[in-house]
Amino acid sequence: xxxxxxNPRHLVRRRGxxxxxxxxxxxxxxxxxxxxQLPEEGLKFMVYLQKENIIDESGMPKERFSAEFPKEGxxxxxxxxxxxxxxxxxxxxxxxxxGQAVQQYFGPGTRLTVT
Amino acid sequence: xxxxxxxxxxxxxxxxxxxELKCNYSYSGSPELxxxxxxxxxxxxxxxxxxxxxxxxxxxxxxxxxETSFHLKKPFAQEEDSAMYYCALYGLVGGSNYKLxxxxxxxxxxxx
Numbered sequence: 001x002x003x004x005x006x007n008p009r010h011l012v013r014r015r016g017x018x019x020x021x022x023x024x025x026x027x028x029x030x031x032x033x034x035x036x037q038l039p040e041e042g043l044k045f046m047v048y049l050q051k052e053n054i055i056d057e058s059g060m061p062k063e064r065f066s067a068e069f070p071k072e073g074x075x076x077x078x079x080x081x082x083x084x085x086x087x088x089x090x091x092x093x094x095x096x097x098x099g100q101a102v103q104q105y106f107g108p109g110t111r112l113t114v115t
Numbered sequence: 116x117x118x119x120x121x122x123x124x125x126x127x128x129x130x131x132x133x134x135e136l137k138c139n140y141s142y143s144g145s146p147e148l149x150x151x152x153x154x155x156x157x158x159x160x161x162x163x164x165x166x167x168x169x170x171x172x173x174x175x176x177x178x179x180x181x182e183t184s185f186h187l188k189k190p191f192a193q194e195e196d197s198a199m200y201y202c203a204l205y206g207l208v209g210g211s212n213y214k215l216x217x218x219x220x221x222x223x224x225x226x227x
Contacts, residue, residue, distance in 0.1 A: 003158070035217075042119070042201060042217035043159075056212050091159065104215070106151075106159040 002026075004094050004107035005074075012113045019079040019086070021110045025094030032075045033104060034067060037089040049075060050098075082114045117142045117206045121218035128192050129226050136187040136221045138176075138202030147205040148185040150176055151217075154198045162187075162200070172196070192225045199223075 005024040013019050025032050030051050035043040048056040049069040060067065064082075069075040079086055089111050093104035118141040128134050140146060150162040163171045165178040165185060176187045185202060202218040 033215075040219065042219040045214050045216070058208075058212050059214070103161050103164075108158045 004029075004092055004105050006090075006092050006107035006110050008110060009108060010111050010113070012115060013082045014115055015083055016081050019082050019112055019114075021077040021079075021090050021092075021112070022074040023077070023092030023094075023107055024074040025092075026096075026105050029094035029096050029105070031095045031098055032069050033093045033095075034075075034077050035091045035093065037091065037109075039088070043091060046077070055098075079112075082112075084114050087112055087114045117146070117204055117208060117214070117216050119202050119204050119216050119218035121200075121202055121221050123221045124219070125222050125224070127224045127226060130194055131191050134189050134192040134196070134223065134225070136200050136202075136223060138185045138187065138218060140183050140185065140202075140204050142183075142204060142206045144206060146178075148176070148178055149203040149205070149215075150174070150185075150187050151201040151203055152198050153201070159201070192223075194225045194227060197223055197225045 004026055007022050032049045034046040036046055037043045045059040047060050047067045051069055052071050064080045066078045089109045091109045092107040095102050095104050120139045122137050148165045151159050152162045153159045174187055174189045176185050178185050199220050199222050201220045204216045208214040
């Protein structure tokens with residue numbers, strides 16, 4: 001099992017462009033979580049998804065951010081019209097069963113830099 | 116609101132010395148607490164959780180509800196313990212959603 005995969009590992013975007021971050025959960029896992037880590041901060045929950053469903057998006061900024069987890073393919077975190085403040089490390093985690101209290105398996109993260 | 120505080124950003128000890136990474140939390144209910152670790156060039160992984168009361172790689176952590184703490188301890192640090200350690204709390208936020216809240220992390224360096 002290759003573990004949770006995220007790509008790209010590093011992404012550079014200019015202000016106003018779109019960023020797409022991908023996460024492939026571990027085999028057999030159908031629950032995906034996205035976290036954001038700003039410089040000097042801890043990981044902050046953004047969204048929890050199951051296949052084709054957003055379960056909890058209470059940590060997502062109200063504008064420009066969206067997430068999906070289609071029936072086929074990876075989960076996508078999309079940031080439209082990026083700004084400098086979006087520069088951060090974005091981590092994806094997956095679990096085999098529902099709920100955040102169970103062990104989550106983390107990906108290596110995508111480091112987004114907005115210039 | 117739930118909050119996790121790791122007061123030490125950096126902690127440096129010598130090999131063989133005891134180590135304690137501090138974690139304090141703020142939460143009104145009964146929390147579930149975890150320690151995650153990230154070794155250099157590796158991904159974040161679960162180290163231990165308080166409900167299992169286990170010792171992993173020689174580390175233990177006891178939940179102290181009176182002091183609202185969940186400090187991570189190891190009696191004899193090893194160089195391979197050098198890593199970033201995150202304390203995390205799973206609890207109800209906003210009355211309706213459960214969240215995993217992370218502290219800012221402590222970078223442990225074990226010197227030879």
